Amino acid sequence: MRILLEKLIVNYPYFFAVILFVIGVLTVLTRSNLFKKLLGINIMESAVFILFIAAGNIRGGTDPILDTSKPEAVYINPLPSALMLTGIVVSVSVTAFALSLIIRLYREYGTADARQIAQMRNSALKAADQAGRDNYRHPDRSNGKRGDKNDRSNQI
Amino acid sequence: MGNGVTKMTEAIKFNLPVFVVIAPLFIAIVLPVFARRIRLAEGMVIFVGVLGLAGALFLAHIVLDRNSGTWIYQMGGWPAPWGIELTVGNLAASFLLVVMGVSLPVSLFAVGNLTHEVGGKQRTARFYTLFLLLVGALAGMALTNDIFNTYVLVEVATLSCCGLVSSRRHPRAAEAAFTYLMLATLGSALVLCGIGFIYTITGHLNMGFASQALNEIWQTKRHVVWMAMSLVFVGFAVKSALFPLHVWLPDAHSSAPSPASAILSGLAIKGYMICLLKFFYSVFGPGLIKEFAMDRLLVLAGMIAIIAGSVMAIPQDDLKRRLAFSTVGQAGYIFLGFGLMNKDGLAGALFYLASHAVIKSTLFLSAGAMISATKKRKISELAGVGRRMPVTMAAFTAASLGLIGIPLFSGFIGKWYLITGSIEAGSFLPTVVIIAGSVLCATYLFPVIRVAWFESAPKEPQKAAAQETGDAAVQRETAEVQEGPVQHGQLKDPGILQKLALVLLTVAIIVLGTVPGPLLELAKRAAAELLVLR
Numbered sequence: 001m002r003i004l005l006e007k008l009i010v011n012y013p014y015f016f017a018v019i020l021f022v023i024g025v026l027t028v029l030t031r032s033n034l035f036k037k038l039l040g041i042n043i044m045e046s047a048v049f050i051l052f053i054a055a056g057n058i059r060g061g062t063d064p065i066l067d068t069s070k071p072e073a074v075y076i077n078p079l080p081s082a083l084m085l086t087g088i089v090v091s092v093s094v095t096a097f098a099l100s101l102i103i104r105l106y107r108e109y110g111t112a113d114a115r116q117i118a119q120m121r122n123s124a125l126k127a128a129d130q131a132g133r134d135n136y137r138h139p140d141r142s143n144g145k146r147g148d149k150n151d152r153s154n155q156i
Numbered sequence: 157m158g159n160g161v162t163k164m165t166e167a168i169k170f171n172l173p174v175f176v177v178i179a180p181l182f183i184a185i186v187l188p189v190f191a192r193r194i195r196l197a198e199g200m201v202i203f204v205g206v207l208g209l210a211g212a213l214f215l216a217h218i219v220l221d222r223n224s225g226t227w228i229y230q231m232g233g234w235p236a237p238w239g240i241e242l243t244v245g246n247l248a249a250s251f252l253l254v255v256m257g258v259s260l261p262v263s264l265f266a267v268g269n270l271t272h273e274v275g276g277k278q279r280t281a282r283f284y285t286l287f288l289l290l291v292g293a294l295a296g297m298a299l300t301n302d303i304f305n306t307y308v309l310v311e312v313a314t315l316s317c318c319g320l321v322s323s324r325r326h327p328r329a330a331e332a333a334f335t336y337l338m339l340a341t342l343g344s345a346l347v348l349c350g351i352g353f354i355y356t357i358t359g360h361l362n363m364g365f366a367s368q369a370l371n372e373i374w375q376t377k378r379h380v381v382w383m384a385m386s387l388v389f390v391g392f393a394v395k396s397a398l399f400p401l402h403v404w405l406p407d408a409h410s411s412a413p414s415p416a417s418a419i420l421s422g423l424a425i426k427g428y429m430i431c432l433l434k435f436f437y438s439v440f441g442p443g444l445i446k447e448f449a450m451d452r453l454l455v456l457a458g459m460i461a462i463i464a465g466s467v468m469a470i471p472q473d474d475l476k477r478r479l480a481f482s483t484v485g486q487a488g489y490i491f492l493g494f495g496l497m498n499k500d501g502l503a504g505a506l507f508y509l510a511s512h513a514v515i516k517s518t519l520f521l522s523a524g525a526m527i528s529a530t531k532k533r534k535i536s537e538l539a540g541v542g543r544r545m546p547v548t549m550a551a552f553t554a555a556s557l558g559l560i561g562i563p564l565f566s567g568f569i570g571k572w573y574l575i576t577g578s579i580e581a582g583s584f585l586p587t588v589v590i591i592a593g594s595v596l597c598a599t600y601l602f603p604v605i606r607v608a609w610f611e612s613a614p615k616e617p618q619k620a621a622a623q624e625t626g627d628a629a630v631q632r633e634t635a636e637v638q639e640g641p642v643q644h645g646q647l648k649d650p651g652i653l654q655k656l657a658l659v660l661l662t663v664a665i666i667v668l669g670t671v672p673g674p675l676l677e678l679a680k681r682a683a684a685e686l687l688v689l690r
Contacts (some may be wrong), residue, residue: 041341048348055356073285080355083304087348090311094341097315101322101334108327112181117331 011057013054020047034102038095045091049084056080169214171371173229174193175244176211176252177296177684180204184288185663192279198267201284205260208291212249212256219249220674228301238364241301246682247506250675251298251430254510257292257664258422260519265521265657266415269650273413273528275325279683283323283413290315290419293671294427303439304352306431310347314340315422316394321408332407339404346391352437353384363438371441382448389450392432398491399461402484409480414524417476421483422517429490437686442497454495459589461488466596474533475523478600479516485593486512486559492586493574501577502683507676511558511668515567517553518661522548525650525658526608535604540613542605544647549608551658552625556601558665561594566668569676 008015024044026038061076102112109117168175183204183670190197218227226245230236231654266287270280293313301305318340322333355361357377374381390401399404405425431582436445445451465485472478490512493505525548527533542549558565571590576585649655668675 021345024345025342028342034334037338041338041345043340044345048345048352051349052352052355055352080352084202086304086308090308090344093315094311094337097318098334098337101330102504104322104330105327105334108330121328121331 002088012049013057017047017051017054020050023061032113034105034112034114037114038098038102041098042091042095043095045087049087052080052084052087167292171228171229172211172215173227173244173299174231176208176256177242177292177299178207178216179207179211180288180292180295182286184292187285187288188281189280194277194280195283197648198280199441200286201263202260202267204288205256205263205291208295209260211255215244216249216253216674216678219246220677221242231297235420237360237365240305240365243301243364243376244299246678246685247430247433248298250506250510250678250682251426252295252511253678254424254426255291255294255298255673258513258661259287259419260386261657261660261664262418262422262517262521263287264660265418265524265654267653269528270413270415273325274323279323283320286316286319286323286415287419288321289313292425295425295515297427297431301363301438302361303354303363303366303435307344307348307351307435309472310344310395310431313424313427314344316570317408317420320420321412323416324411325596326411328407329411332404332411336404336408339401343391343394346387346394348391350384350387350391353380353387357381357384363434367439367441370439371443374447381440381444385436385444385450388435389453391433392435393457396428396432397484397487398457399464399484399488400595401463402465402487405484406477406480408609409483409520410474410476414476414520417480417524418517418520421506421520422513425483425487426490426513429487429494429509433686434682437493442687443649446497451497454491455583455586456495458488458490458492458495459586461485461491462589462593465598466593466600469600470533470596471528472600473535475535475538476520476533478535478604479519479523482519482551482559482597483516484602485597486516488667489571489574489590489593492590493577494580495565496577496586497576497590497687498577498580499680499683499687500573502686502689503676503680504570504573504575504577506679506682507573507672508567510675510679511566511570511665514661514664515555516557516660516670518665519552521550522555522653522658526552529650535607538604538608539611540608541647542609546611546656547649547650547655549605551662552608553605554662554665556605558603558669564666564669566665566670566672569672 015110021044024040024042024047027040027043029040031040033035056077056079058074058076061074064075067073105117106112109120111117187197187200190200204366220387226243226248228236229242229244231240231242233239246653263284266283270283274280290313293309293316296309297306297313298480300309314337318333318337319335322330354370356367357373357380358366358367360369370381394401409421412420436450462485465481465483465488469478469481469485472481490509492507493508496502496505510533524537526545529545529548530538530541532538554565558567561571571594575587575590578584578590
């Protein structure tokens with residue numbers, strides 16, 4: 001038990017990365033607000049970045065720039081940081097794309113809540129079933145609540 | 157002059173593995189420039205498809221010819237621990253052939269047929285950009301031998317998949333794309349964590365070196381290896397829709413435009429499966445899979461997926477949704493084969509992967525043709541379509557027979573090898589499940605065939621329905637349908653290119669089922685290669 005605790009204290013960045021990761025996953029899976037889901041994704045990915053960068057760090061190491069005056073210097077491993085640059089780029093593009101989808105959904109439904117959107121869609125599907133067809137645009141668009149904005153949805 | 161040409165062909169031949177990946181990606185980036193000249197853009201897409209298929213055939217020929225050993229291509233000439241390697245082995249060549257062989261007919265089908273589903277020339281050009289990005293990423297997944305490179309290609313594929321889903325002008329599509337994006341990003345974060353653990357304990361990103369190091373040190377780092385394996389497994393299982401993690405798939409695949417559904421169901425999830433296979437067999441190795449009981453987990457998950465996916469497909473009345481649930485079930489066969497850990501099972505899984513890619517794209521494309529002609533998505537409303545659209549429905553029927561596993565169609569050979577593999581593994585439950593899956597598959601596909609061929613078409617059902625309900629929205633919708641270009645009375649097969657695409661895919665199903673020769677040979681050799689204990 002003591003050894004385990006010692007290991008945990010020595011490797012504290014990994015511990016925090018795991019906690020952050022779990023927070024992120026829980027946010028994505030349990031929150032119905034689309035923005036919160038997106039924040040969860042970002043927290044989760046940051047956790048993975050921390051994990052990688054902590055793995056590349058060496059205590060007492062210096063920047064990985066060759067210094068001939070100090071031959072005994074220990075350099076940190078730059079590769080994980082370089083990899084995480086790629087990871088950050090991916091994360092940014094995911095965020096941008098998700099935001100554009102949220103805008104489109106908000107213009108269409110007038111809300112950014114996954115549960116409400118699902119409700120509206122289901123009631124629309126029911127109405128469609130009664131009419132004998134379901135391949136059609138959402139009836140919420142004609143109920144006037146956000147009708148002025150909804151008509152622009154085709155141009156997104 | 158002649159000397160120069162030979163030098164050039166030599167250079168192209170030498171760099172072919174890179175060209176196969178780079179060409180679609182490059183054209184994808186150039187394509188938006190030609191958005192206003194959509195015919196030119198479409199021509200370029202098909203040109204790249206033909207080039208890619210030629211390249212894949214050539215690489216497969218080289219691999220088959222070489223008999224043993226893989227062609228390792230070093231990016232930029234850097235040797236292995238520093239540079240990124242592409243390997244052209246049996247596995248890569250067979251999957252590359254599947255990717256190129258399916259994406260060409262799909263792009264042929266998309267040409268000229270897409271504008272009404274996507275809306276506008278600009279959006280059509282963007283669709284092709286995403287399509288080519290996906291094809292390039294899948295080709296890269298087949299070839300790469302570097303685990304971080306795999307992650308990057310997986311992300312490229314994920315983003316373009318989500319883009320393809322959301323390219324349809326329908327709120328449903330945006331919603332499905334958002335769910336897909338969230339879960340797929342969750343999956344890739346898990347995979348990235350797994351990669352991080354592998355790199356932390358081995359210090360290598362190259363699959364060969366990482367595998368060597370893992371097999372030397374795994375006893376001392378047992379928990380880390382176990383953790384990395386589980387993370388990679390769950391991550392790729394989310395992305396390739398293994399049963400309990402499939403929740404995003406039915407919405408995403410059924411609300412995408414039809415060519416996109418075809419390539420998403422046919423190829424995209426297969427790409428992630430190939431990545432999982434590479435991680436499990438080329439990085440961890442068969443010894444570690446057995447040690448951590450991952451083989452039994454794969455077989456169990458596969459069996460559950462076959463039954464659950466097929467059962468869920470039966471009550472669906474929406475044609476594309478039924479096909480999407482069927483994909484969940486069929487993915488189970490491939491996972492089951494991955495877990496059997498013997499030559500026949502693995503070869504069967506690889507062949508089944510190829511056969512399902514061809515069959516499911518045919519099904520989605522013919523379903524798309526029917527839906528865009530009739531403007532109806534429900535199976536019960538497709539009565540009498542078969543007689544009006546014989547080519548489309550014939551392709552659908554052939555593909556259904558292939559999916560069920562009737563002899564002479566490609567699904568049969570894959571299932572045959574899976575069954576012999578599971579008997580060899582000594583467990584009879586998978587055999588029973590494979591056969592039960594075929595029966596369930598017939599249960600959900602034969603009604604479509606029966607309704608479309610043997611029931612007579614109803615007479616003007618929509619007008620009456622709209623008049624009964626006073627709902628304004630519905631009336632407007634019905635009006636839109638009646639204004640549409642195709643009336644029910646003028647139902648006919650789609651254009652010549654679409655017919656060509658369907659015929660090509662149907663021929664591929666029958667050819668794979670009667671003379672599986674080269675592809676099966678590649679799959680068998682790949683299986684033997686992957687199972688070598690290190």
